[in-house]
Amino acid sequence: MVDIWFSQLDTENVKTSVRVEKQLYSGRSPYQQIDVFQTKEFGKMIVLDGEIVFSEADExxxxxxxxxxxxxxxxxxxxxxxxxxxxxxxAKVLTQYPEIASIDVVEPDEMFIEVSKKYFPETAEGFNDNRVTIKNMDALRFLRRFRDSYDLIINDSTDPFGHTEGLFTREFYGNCYRALREDGIMVYQHGSPFYEQDEAAFRAMHRKAYKSFPISRVYQAGIPTCPAGLWMFGFASKKYHPLKDFDPKRWNDRNIKTWYYTTHLHRGAFMLPKYVEDILSEEENR
Amino acid sequence: MVDIWFSQLDTENVKTSVRVEKQLYSGRSPYQQIDVFQTKEFGKMIVLDGEIVFSEADExxxxxxxxxxxxxxxxxxxxxxxxxxxxxxxAKVLTQYPEIASIDVVEPDEMFIEVSKKYFPETAEGFNDNRVTIKNMDALRFLRRFRDSYDLIINDSTDPFGHTEGLFTREFYGNCYRALREDGIMVYQHGSPFYEQDEAAFRAMHRKAYKSFPISRVYQAGIPTCPAGLWMFGFASKKYHPLKDFDPKRWNDRNIKTWYYTTHLHRGAFMLPKYVEDILSEEENR
Structure with a gap:
């Protein structure tokens, strides 16, 4: 039997390796290297430029x-x-909410969408809902045209250094702010500040969001395939506070089936380790 | 330059690898294999039977x-x-509390203590406090002699299958219960239920604690060197509830310096992912 392992470099000095049963796909789009693996522990797994983007077991x-x-x-x-x-x-999780009228997905990489549809049909099912529109273009350019147009922006981009670099600039946060309605919320990937190499990007991100939005908080989740097993999210908002304006009863009455989220966990996710709180308040007081 | 990596098998199909600058110690005690590594990302790291027990960066x-x-x-x-x-x-963290009169450490493996003292003098400093007594013996045997003797038991053992197997039996939980005073608390390592292979042990542990103590709750922390980056702890108690009897003001007035714990995080740590809540309540209703 062949012994194949995929390794993700969490830092130059730490890696997470996953035993691979089979490489299902490998290709290069104009934007990035795309690989799909069948693994025993995480099921199918998609890797962009060497980093696990999602796996069936923890997405x-x-x-x-x-x-x-x-x-x-x-x-x-x-x-x-x-x-x-x-x-x-x-998109798939969003389609569980009947009051949502439109979901625009701005993804420049068509090949990534095609690969996802082929190997992860259950996940890509989200695209079949008729409220979903895919725009194959650069998000920074797309956003410039919009004013007061969205109630919620979810920034799914992770890499402040690759082809999505522009999505981590101060201009980008400003554009998101303008594209949101007066009570809009933006949620974005914040990464993890545990490893020294990631701390500077984490700090810069919070500084930009904090300066661009009246309310800016960070929340966390444990995601096994992420570096250090810890992942953070930014919650930047024009009006609503993630805890003061949180309505657990209204949400629980919806009876949405989940595997991770609960309204208790919602509160707990905003209660952060001391070293993270310290980093955030240092940036706020700069 | 030599390229050395230490790998911990989180499961048979997932491993966490850490670049090693130098192996500082390797030996075998009557109980286990003990290795100490100098690493770039986590500083010095101690490994027992192939599993990272602690590192300077995240202990x-x-x-x-x-x-x-x-x-x-x-x-x-x-x-x-x-x-x-x-x-x-x-022991070192406990010595920050002046009201504590005695700290008994029951650790059968003398060699582990000696290695810790030599390579981690700052951590092992906890042993220098004159309230600390080390007993080199088996904990299960040690506990049988005690009734109403302790206010707090912290079970630092992790492995339900190695030489510490006896510490995961129903008898052990019963012995702890008896050794505690009428308002005593026991805290223990609960592991992570994310990987399928660990789920049965996680379930069994909660079942035993839940049957042995009137109050039994689970809380979590993100620890990068633990499997899946997630670690859980059991809080088994005769009288006090971890949230209802929690006194943040009293604790904050102590002004103890921390890097992870805050009284906000205390509450958040008990707010668990849905799949973990489901596992716990299934065991409670068996």
Whole structure:
């Protein structure tokens, strides 16, 4: 039997390796290297430029946390923009909310969408809902045209250094702010500040969001395939506070089935380790 | 330059690897294989039977969470028992509480203590406090002699299958119960239920604690060197509830310096993912 392992470099000095049963796909789009693996522990797994983007075993954590947290706070979300999200998982969770009228997915990489549809049909099912529109273009450019158009923006992009670099600039946060209605919320991937190499990007991200939005908080989830097993999300908002305006009863009455999110966990996710709180308040007081 | 990596098998199909600068120690005690590595990302790291037990970079998370959580709940802890804890890290955090009169450390493996003292003098410093007594014996046997003797028991043992197997039996939980005073608390390592292979042990542990103690809750922390990055702790108690009897003001007035624990995080740590809540309540209703 061949012994194949895929390794993700969490840092130059730490790696997470997953035993591979079979490499299902490998290709290069104009934007990135795309690989799909069949693994024993995580099921099918998609890897972009060497980093695990999602696996069948733990994608529910990420998808639920970026959708249900803002949806349990904002009382009337109609129009949603997903930046990135080419796998359809976030869109799929959003389609459980009947009051949502439109979901725009801005994903420049068509090949990533095609690969997701082929190998992860259950996740990409989100694209079949007729409220979903896919725009194959650069999000920074797309956003410039919009004013007061969205109630919720979910920024699914992770990498501040690759082709999505522009989505981590101050201009980008400003554009998101303008594209949101007066009570809009933006949720974005914040990464983990545990490893020294990631701390600077984590700090810069919070500084930009904090300066661009009146309310800016960070929340966390444990995601096994993420570096250090810990992942953080930014909650930047024009009006609603993630805890003060949180309505657990309204959300629980919806009876949405989840595997990770609960309204208790919602509160707990905003209670952060001391070293993270210290980093955030240092950036706020700069 | 030589390229050395230490790998921990999180499961048969997932491993966490850490670049090693130098192996500082390797030896076999009557109980286990002991290795010490100098690493770039985690500093010095101690490995027992191939599993990372602690590293300089993240031991603070574990030590703070097993000590401050019960100490912020129980109003008058005088006598503490640590089962395992041969590195001294838990004892060190406990010595910050002036009201504690005695700390017994029951660690059968003398060699583990000696190695810890030599390579981790800052952590093992906990042993220098004159309230600390080390007993080199089996904890199950040690416990049989005690009735109403301790206010807090911290069970630092992790492995339900190795030489510490006896510490995961129903008899053991019963012995702990009897060794505690009428308002005593026991905190223990609960592992992570994310991987299928660990789920049965996780379930069995909760079942035993739930049957042995009137109050039995589980709390979590993100620890990068633990499998899946997630670690859970059991809080089994005769009288005090970890949230209802929690006194944040009293704890904050102590001004203890922490890197992970805060009284906000205390509450958040008990707010668990849905799949973990489901597992726990299934075991409670068996």
């Amino acid at each position: 529910f954590i990420y998808n639920e946390m970026v959708v249900h947290v803002p949806m349990a706070v904002h009382p009337h979300v109609r129009d949603v923009l997903i930046i990135g999200g080419g796998d359809g998982g976030v | 603070f998370i574990y030590n703070e969470m097993v000590v401050h959580v019960p100490m912020a709940v129980h109003p008058h802890v005088r006598d503490v028992l640590i089962i395992g804890g041969g590195d001294g890290g838990v």
